[in-house]
Amino acid sequence: MAGEAILVAAQSGRALAESARRAGLRPFVADLFGDADTRDLAEDYRPLPGRFGTGRLGGGALLGALDALAERAGPRCLGLVLGSGLEGAPDLMAEIARRHRLIGAGPETVAALKDPLGFAALCRRLSVPHPAVTRDALDDPAGWLLKRAGGSGGGHIRPATRGRAPVGAYFQARVPGRAFGLSVLADGRDIAVVGLTEQWSAPSPLRPHRYGGAVLRAAAEAPPLPAALVGEITGAVARLAAATGLRGLASADVLSDGARWWLTEINPRPGATLDILDRRGGSLLLAHVSAAEGRLPPLGPPPVDAAAAEICYGARDYRPVPPIAWPDHARDRPRAGTDVARDAPLCTLLATGRDGAAARAALRERAARLHALLDQEGTDEHECEVSERQRTDGAAG
Template identity: 60%
Template sequence: MRDAVLIAAQSGRALAQAARRAGLRPYVLDLFGDEDTLELAAAHRTLPGRFGMARRGAEPVLAGLAALTEMAGDRVLGVLLGSGFEDAPELMARIAARHRLIGAGPGTVAALKDPLLFAALCQRLSIPHPRVTTEPVANRRGWLLKRSGGSGGSHIRAATAGCAPPDHYFQQRVAGRAFALNFLADGRGIATLALTEQWSRPSAVRRYRYAGAVAPGSGEPPPLADELLNEVISAVARLAEATALRGLASADLLLDGARWWLLEINPRPGATLDLLDRRRTPLLAQHIEASLGSLPSLDPSPVDAAGSEICYAPQRYASVPPLDWPDFTRDRPRAGSLVARDAPFCTVTAGGPDSRAVQQSLRDRAGAIAALLDGREDTHGYRHHAAEHQRAGRAAGRPSGH
C-alpha cells in the first residue's frame, strides 16, 4: 500500500492532486468538498464554516484529522497544511503535537505572518518592505487596511479612520507589478522554482482580490534584470534562514522598474501549485524532502508557460446545477452546493508557448465558463463527459479567498 498524507486547507484540491502525482494517498479535510477534490481524495471530511481554520475553533480541525488518520492506517507520512492557517500558529502547534507537520512549523508561521514582527525583521535584514502600523494614519489615501494572516486579497480595504481594528493593520501603498518568487527552503537556503506574475480581479467591494497567475516558459525574457532578481533571491534566502523556513513557499513582490518591495512570505503551498508542479520530479516529493531539511536538486524548468485564473460567481447559486465541466476546469463545486455571489466558482487552467498566449487562453476559457453558467451556448469545444457517479456529500458554501 502506498503511503498516505493528511491534507488540511480551506481548499485541498491542489494539494490532493499534487499528492496523487507524487504517488501518495491523500486524505483531505477542507471547507468545500469540491467534485474533483472528492475524485482525488482517498477519503474526505468537510469542515464547518467559511473562512480560515482558527475562526472555526481547533476542535473540528483536530477531530477531522483524527478521523482521517484512523482511516489512513499506519503508513501516514504527516500533515500538509494549505491556506487557512496563516493566522493560526497555536492551532498548528496543537496539530504538531499529534501529527508530523510537513512544511513550515508554527514558530516560523508566527514570525512571518505577524505583520509588525515581519516588518521589523525586514528592516533588520535591510529588505525593502512597505511601512506598517496599527496606529491612526494621517493620509488615509496613502494606506491600505489588511487583516493579519489574510490571504487571497479579498481582505484588503482602503485605510479607515482611527486605530486599525483588532487583528488588522495598515500598510503603506506602493506601486508596481505583482509577482511571486516561488521557492523551496530547507531551513538554511532556498532553491528558486519560478517567478510568477499575478493579477487581481476587482469587485465592487473587494478591489484587490486575487484572480490568477502565470508561470513563464523557459525561453521567455525575464521580467527583471539578473542583478535585481539575484537581489530578491538573496533577500528571500536571508528571511528563510532567519525564520528556519522549510518546504514550498512564495514571496509576494511589487516591482517598479529598478525598485521592488517584499510584501509578505506565504510559508505554504499556494495558489500557483498547479503551475509549479510540471517538472519531471513531482513537486510534493521535493516539498517533503525540503521539509526534512534537505534542499533538492531541481529538474530543468518547463519549456511552455502555464497559468490559472479564478472564475468568480456572477450571481448567487443556492444550488449549483449539474454541469458538463470542461476539462480545463479545477475546483468544481458539486451539484447542489451553495456559491455566494462574487465568491470563487471554479478555476480555469491553460498552457501555451509563452505568458501572453496563456493569458489570452485564460480569458477565453473564463468566457466559456460564463457562457456555461448563462446557459447560452457550448463552451467552444472545451468539454468532457461528466463522471457517471458523483460522490455523496453535503453542500458547502464557498467564501471569497477560496
C-alpha cells in the same frame, strides 16, 4: 514512498491532493469546499466549517477531522501538509503539531513570518525592502491599506480608515508596482527557486484586491523582472528563510515597478500557484517533503511552455449549481446541487501556451465559454441536492 498516505488540510485541498496523486501518494483531505474533484482525488475526506480567508481554518473542528483522517490513513502515513488557512493561528498549528507530524513550516516559523510588526522589524534588520506598517491612527489614510493579520487571498485588503487599526488588523503603506510571487523550496538554511510568477487581481465591489490568478512565463521568454532585481529578491528571501528556519514550499509576495521592489509578505506553505509550478517531471509535493526534512532536491529543467491559472468567480448566483460536463481544464469543480453566490469562487481554470500572453488569452476564452455553458443549463432544484453550506466570497487557496 509510493502508496503511502499523506494528510492534507487547507481552505481548498484539491491542488495538494492532485499533486499527491501524481507522486503516487494517497491523500486524506480536510477542507472548506468539498469540491467534486477534491472528493474524487481523496482517499477519504472531511468537511470543515468556516469562511475563506479567516486565517484559522476550521477552528477546533480541524483537530477532530485530522484525528479521524489519521486513523483512516493508518500507520503508513508520511504526515500532514498544511495549505492556506492557518496563517493567523500558530497556536492551533502548535496543537496540531502535538498530534501529527507537520511537513513544512512549523508554528514558530509561521508566527515569526505572519506577525506584521515583527516581520517588518525583521525585514529592517536584514535590509529587506518592506512597506511601512503600523496599528496606530494615521494622519492621512489615503496612502495606506488596511489588512487582516494572517489573511489570505487578498479579499481582506481594504483602503485604510481613520483611527487605530481594528483588533487583528494593521495598516500597510501603499507602494507602486505590479504583483509577483517568488516560489521557493527552503530547508531551514537555504532556498532553491521554483519559479517567478506574475499575478493579478480580480476586483469585486467589496474586495478591490481579491486574488485573480498567476502566470509562469515560458522558458524562452524574457523574464518578467530584470535579473539583477530577481537576484536581490532571492537573496532577501534566503536571509529571511535562514533567520526563521523556514522549511518546505513557500512563496514571497513582491511588488515591483521594474526598478524598485518591496517584499509584502512570505506565505510559509504551498500556495495558489502549485498547479502551474508542478510541471517539472518530478513531484513538487515530494520536493516539499524532502525540503521539510532538511534536503533541497534537484528540481530539473523548467517547463518549455507557459502556464496560467485563474480563479473563476461566479458571474451570478448559482442556487444551485447545475449538473454540467465540466471541461478538463477546470479544477475545484463545485458539486451539482451546491450553492455558489455571485462573486464567490466558482472554480479554477488552467491553461498553457507558447508564451504568457497566449496562456492568459486562453484563460479568458475558457472563462467566457464556462459562463455561457452554465447560463445555458437549467437549474431544476427538485433534481439537485442542495448543500448545507454555501461557498462564501473569497479566493480558493
